[in-house]
Amino acid sequence: MKKLQNQNRNAAFTNKQRGASTVDVMIAAGFIIGAILLTVMIVPKVQDAMTISSFQRDASTIQSGVLRWKKARSNYTGVTLTEICNQNILTKGGTICGTSNNGQATNPFGGNWTVRANSNPGLFDIVATLPNNPDSIAEVADTMAPITRGNCQSATPCTTLTKTSTSLTMTF
Numbered sequence: 001m002k003k004l005q006n007q008n009r010n011a012a013f014t015n016k017q018r019g020a021s022t023v024d025v026m027i028a029a030g031f032i033i034g035a036i037l038l039t040v041m042i043v044p045k046v047q048d049a050m051t052i053s054s055f056q057r058d059a060s061t062i063q064s065g066v067l068r069w070k071k072a073r074s075n076y077t078g079v080t081l082t083e084i085c086n087q088n089i090l091t092k093g094g095t096i097c098g099t100s101n102n103g104q105a106t107n108p109f110g111g112n113w114t115v116r117a118n119s120n121p122g123l124f125d126i127v128a129t130l131p132n133n134p135d136s137i138a139e140v141a142d143t144m145a146p147i148t149r150g151n152c153q154s155a156t157p158c159t160t161l162t163k164t165s166t167s168l169t170m171t172f
Helices: 003-070 080-087 134-147
Strands: 114-116 124-130 159-164 166-172
Touching: 003 080, 003 114, 003 124, 003 134, 080 114, 134 159, 134 166
Parallel strands: none
Antiparallel strands: 114 124, 124 166, 159 166
16 A cells, blocks of 8 residues: 555656646747847847948948059049959959949948049048938948048038938048
């Protein structure tokens, strides 16, 4: 009889353990679902930050290319992105020049890069369009303002950075 009672007691403990195991699995599943949701919420912000960083890097690369193009010229009259790409200052067919060496649809936001002499020929402008993400224009403008000729703290007010709803003109 005593043996039968021990078996019943062991069976009762085994059944309790089965329930505890189910609760453990539910808690673990909750943590995993929470981690997945957190990741899904963070990924777009990380992607935006990476795109802005790539945009800033490309603009700096173009700026350096224009300075290399100028060499001993007295001003920037005649400078274009096509000219810089064709002289192999920037890599032909690369991510900035594109397959046509004109900077069309090559910036990280899917827009165009353009280089031109400023109305003051001792300065030059880099123009970038952001057609696929106009919501980011304010953040991109604030990011780019400090590297323009005016070293502005932010996009407004900044005399060397002009923004529209889909483009930035940066003066160097």
